[in-house]
Amino acid sequence: MITTNELAKRLAIPTSNIRALEALGVITGTPVTIGKTRAWPEETVEELADRQFIEDLPHPRAIAVKVQPAESITPIPGDPRTHKGWIAGLPNNYTKRQIDGVNRYWAVKDAPDWIDEVFLVTSKTFILAPYRITGVKQHGNDWSFALTEPDTETRKLFDQKRIHSRRGPFVERLPDTRNQ
Structure with a gap:
């Protein structure tokens, strides 16, 4: 599982953009929440990070x-x-x-x-x-x-x-x- 901070680093965007990307439907699926930490499956993160510019x-x-x-x-x-x-x-x-x-x-x-x-x-x-x-x-x-x-x-x-x-x-x- 990939945390919000690590997801933001892999996408090279501020962590504050993660919730907006969820609201926009770019990041799909429900993150796992442990305490105050949210995390996504590795496959979800890799698919987003691998998109070409x-x-x-x-x-x-x-x-x-x-x-x-x-x-x-x-x-x-x-x-x-x-x-x-x-x-x-x-x-x-x-x-x-x-x-x-x-x-x-x-x-x-x-x-x-x-x-x-x-x-x-x-x-x-x-x-x-x-x-x-x-x-x-x-x-x-x-x-x-x-x-x-x-x-x-x-x-x-x-x-x-x-x-x-x-x-x-x-x-x-x-x-x-x-x-x-």
Whole structure:
């Protein structure tokens, strides 16, 4: 069994991120609790630690947004959402409910230039899901993105991968690295 501290070390993230990864559905299963210590099976930890970083692989250009676990929001006129963030445990990441929680409001000045590109939903160095951008809409200085399920090749490339975490903006631009 691997303790929370050891899990965080193996994933190279702060221990404070472990509970968020559980809430996001990245770390699955129930940890064993002994006193105040929580621990996970070795296989669970190894599967997470062995995930490749997308920056180490050839990939198309993409926008990566950082999200938190879903939380309820106060209704906004003209905005049908009841939550923002990632809903863990949905059987399909491409439902309207999931997309509505992650597709807006992002500060992306060149948003129209990203139509037909990849939109990555990420948190705590893990890619939660890739989407294809099919349109954009401006809301003041921010943008919402019309998203759909990507093609099989794109999905396979980004599924079960990680992304190097950087402090700072909630939106990162990844360049196309397929011809490098």
